[in-house]
Amino acid sequence: MGGPSWCHKEKLRKGLWSPEEDAKLIDYITRHGHGCWSSVPKLAGLQRCGKSCRLRWINYLRPDLKRGTFSQKEEDLIIHLHESLGNKWSQIAAGLPGRTDNEIKNYWNSCVKKKLKQRGVDPSTHIPLDGGSEDKQDPSPLLPAKELFAEPLHHDPLWLAHNAVGSEFELQSSNGGNLLDGGVLQWTGLPPPDKAAQIQFDGGEPEDLKWSEYITGSISMSASSWHESLLIQK
DNA sequence: AAACCGAACAACCGCGTCCGA
């Protein structure tokens, strides 16, 4: 009797979540927001630890999640991102709206790794494995970077800095106007400190982009017929 | 039909970081 506080953990449920538990968590968070995660289980009437609630909400219950299998485009994006970011799953997830770091990590470990090995590529370094792998036919070559933007996507600037390096893209402003004048060229997260970018208007001289001025919001990119282009330089 | 096996998915654990007292 009267053991240390962590003994209360014995009362906490573990393992798979029941539909009833999901319903309680969804109901509570949609009404009150999650606030302090450690108090969520108590307030929501759940026998779980706050950490478990947070994970369940972030990875499976959030309304903005995109479920289902990864498209070829998403898979190529993951490979591009992993090549430059490594196992930074949360940063990779920032480049794939509606996907979670856990989901991407699982997909990588269970599926993508295997495919890369079949292509003769070391999944951890992205360097071709030796042993005559040059002769191997790539059954599913990566899409050119530009094609990854065939549809508008929202990207973290860090992701952009890593993956747009040396590439040129066309941009689409969310309000249909000029990217800069419209004030829509804004970023989520931190600006990439070691990168420089230039924006070039239809046939004009390239102009420097100041990352630090665009540290909130998001960027919408498209390969549609816009005049503006963005060149990310090392 | 049952047992086995591997792939895919879900969840937990440990650790590092951040922030407020």
Added chain:
DNA sequence: CTCGGACGCGGTTGTTCGGTT
């Protein structure tokens, strides 16, 4: 400045499911 709690991330383990023998 230090300490402790909360949070977030990445690695790992556990569970489920479908295919094969």
